Amino acid sequence: MSYKTILVHCNDKRRVARIAAVAVDLADRFDAHLIGLSVSPPVHLIPAGMPGTPDVIVDDARCQAYRRDNPELRQAFREAAGRAEKVVAEWHERDSDSASVRAVALAAARTTDLVVVAQKDPTWSHTSHLDIDDALILGSGRPVFLVPNDGLASAAARRVLVAWSGTREAARAVFDALPILQQAEEVRVIAITGSDADPVTQEADGDICTALTRHKVKCGAIEHIATHADVGRCLTQQAIAHKADLLVMGCYGHSRLREFVLGGATRHQLRHMMIPVLM
Numbered sequence: 001m002s003y004k005t006i007l008v009h010c011n012d013k014r015r016v017a018r019i020a021a022v023a024v025d026l027a028d029r030f031d032a033h034l035i036g037l038s039v040s041p042p043v044h045l046i047p048a049g050m051p052g053t054p055d056v057i058v059d060d061a062r063c064q065a066y067r068r069d070n071p072e073l074r075q076a077f078r079e080a081a082g083r084a085e086k087v088v089a090e091w092h093e094r095d096s097d098s099a100s101v102r103a104v105a106l107a108a109a110r111t112t113d114l115v116v117v118a119q120k121d122p123t124w125s126h127t128s129h130l131d132i133d134d135a136l137i138l139g140s141g142r143p144v145f146l147v148p149n150d151g152l153a154s155a156a157a158r159r160v161l162v163a164w165s166g167t168r169e170a171a172r173a174v175f176d177a178l179p180i181l182q183q184a185e186e187v188r189v190i191a192i193t194g195s196d197a198d199p200v201t202q203e204a205d206g207d208i209c210t211a212l213t214r215h216k217v218k219c220g221a222i223e224h225i226a227t228h229a230d231v232g233r234c235l236t237q238q239a240i241a242h243k244a245d246l247l248v249m250g251c252y253g254h255s256r257l258r259e260f261v262l263g264g265a266t267r268h269q270l271r272h273m274m275i276p277v278l279m
Contacts, residue, residue: 001178001179002030002031002032002113003027004030004031004032005032005033005111005112006023006027006030006032006034006113006114006115007108007112007115008022008034008035008077008117009037009109009118009132010037010038010073010077011039011073011101011118011131012124012130013069015118016072018147018153019116019147019153020036020076020080021080021083021153022116022147022153022154022276024081024089025084025155025156026114026116027084027087027089028084028086029155029183030179032087032114033090034087034090035108036073036074036090036091037092037094037108038070038091039094039095039096039101040063040067040094040095041130042063042096042097042099042100042101043097062126062129092108102135102139105132105135106135106136106140110140110141114144115136115140115142115143115144116144116145117132117133117145117147118131118147119146119148119270119273120133120134120270120271121149122271133146137251137279138251143172143173143177144278145276145277145278146270146273146277147276148273148275148276148277150274152274153276154245155276156245156246157183157276158184158185159188159245159246160186160187160188160245160247160248161190161238161239161242161247162174162177162188162219162247162248162249163192163235163247163248164191164205165250166204169251169252173249173250173251173278173279174208174212177278178217180246180278181212181215181219182216187212187219188219188244189208189209189219190222190223190238191223191225192225192226192231192234192235192238193224193227205222205224209221209222230265230268231265231268232266232267232268232269232272235247235265235268236268236272239275244275245276246275246276246277247273247277249265249277249278249279250279251279266279
């Protein structure tokens, strides 16, 4: 398997060059078609208040400002794509109309092999409606390559840390990451457990390394790490100790009242990542 269509969500002119460069590198490595996507936020509808009278459409300042930035987003994407001779790239601009940015982006993401997106920026005034990393991870059904706002922004993935938990989410992440894992120089698989871990489960965990080896992934035996500390922080510590340039892990969460509720380790990495994370 390989990645043949890669989508990069471009939403912020300050960060677009950074994430586009990573997406271009990935497309170049896997001979993939690259799509840059920009989705304008919806306009506001104000009811006229009279029965049978059409609503008044208000194109608010937020939407107008985003549309003014679109040429800069497109130019930054095209400049990044132009630095790789083999990469075939195209630019898509979409209006969310009466939907939402996340709904339009999710529809586009579901027809691709890999999605590249920037980490959410809590200091950005538009983050609540334009930064949709969690929505893409939980709702697209596709692997998402997250680029941190600070720290390492690279598609190299020479030393990869895999967080294994024996769950559906972990399995999806690992096998969706296979094209990257097969090219890595070293892959370390760890399972973080409490002190009361089940030895039967730990024995079964070793099968993931056997399966990866059959796919010609350079990894040794799984390492079990018992800790009473926060799992998210423990993953960060292990990534630093391993000098990893990519973390592969499952994303845990569910939707309640249309808002995402994320697990602790997932939430920690989304907030504090310093290296790219594939979820």
